[in-house]
Amino acid sequence: MRMAELSERSGIPVPTIKYYLREGVLPRGERTGRSQARYGVEHLRRLRLVRALTDVGGLSIAAVREILASVDSPEPTAHELLGRTLEDVTPLTRRFGDADESDAERAAELVGRRAWCVPNEQRALTDLAEVLSAFRRVGHPVDEAMLDGYAAAVERIARVDLDFVGGVTETDEILERAVVGTVLGDALLAVLRRLAQTGESARRSGASADGR
């Protein structure tokens, strides 16, 4: 298809597509004339991934270029790719300052106890320690029961997440789903959590009113 059709089918304006070509996040089409090129369905798919990374993931074009370089490099496994992409999307999380040594140990212990097979250098491990320290600093440390309750719940969530990515074989689409599922999924979980809290709070206040 021509540039005009690529724009129409993707819903992305021509100037934006040209910008992506210049920035190297969209491969050039096949030259068919002095100022014309032909684009295929792989360009459409790549455009969707770029939009997911920038609009949903909030990443810069430079960060997108880096992710795509590893997508296009020979033979990364889907598992490696997923890991790298999610690490890049993670910085969206608010920072809460440095972690105490004891919380770093606690984070490592939890990951070991749940057999999550996380490499020591994975940033999420440091992030976990930092959030645990933030709770402690505001005077409300997270106890083991709370941590294990959350851990059991997120294991269930992770199974749903992997099913969301699982049925797909194209690398671009796996990554696109991973980004969408992670970023929009965080928002979805946060809002569902508020609603479930309302339900649980109503249930408990009803129960205590009955018990009078």
Added chain:
Amino acid sequence: MRMAELSERSGIPVPTIKYYLREGVLPRGERTGRSQARYGVEHLRRLRLVRALTDVGGLSIAAVREILASVDSPEPTAHELLGRTLEDVTPLTRRFGDADESDAERAAELVGRRAWCVPNEQRALTDLAEVLSAFRRVGHPVDEAMLDGYAAAVERIARVDLDFVGGVTETDEILERAVVGTVLGDALLAVLRRLAQTGESARRSGASADGR
């Protein structure tokens, strides 16, 4: 205690405490002289709540004043208070544009199906519809299995959350814990989710490698 001791015990500088007094988010102390006042343990507690709302919750002083006005008004139930406070903290969530009619219906259906007893006007209900529409707009609608999987997981999380708030009787401390648990809790859950995804992904890629 004097202002100096209040500052020392709370870790909040005197000029900041004076600012809170002027803004009406901290009640005046008992006058003991021309330019002296005495503060009690209720001032310490209130200072902690103000810090939790501003630093952890990211709220403006005006928003804090409004929450505190409802805390101090006669006889709100703990359940009402919790609801109002969490509504105020919720705007931290990123906005994703308007919801489709069909997603508004789906949100209402889910809440009914899970018996979460959410009032129709609660903002989280609109938020849920908006996030569902955002998934749809990027081409990856959330199916019922995913939605119900998440819902079951957040119900477990909500029980942990209510336990976190539950053992406490002082209104200020209930609210403080609710804010900390909601905001830091969202961050904690997001990072645990990444770790659990790594675990689940490793498990599945190991399983498929064994199965060859």
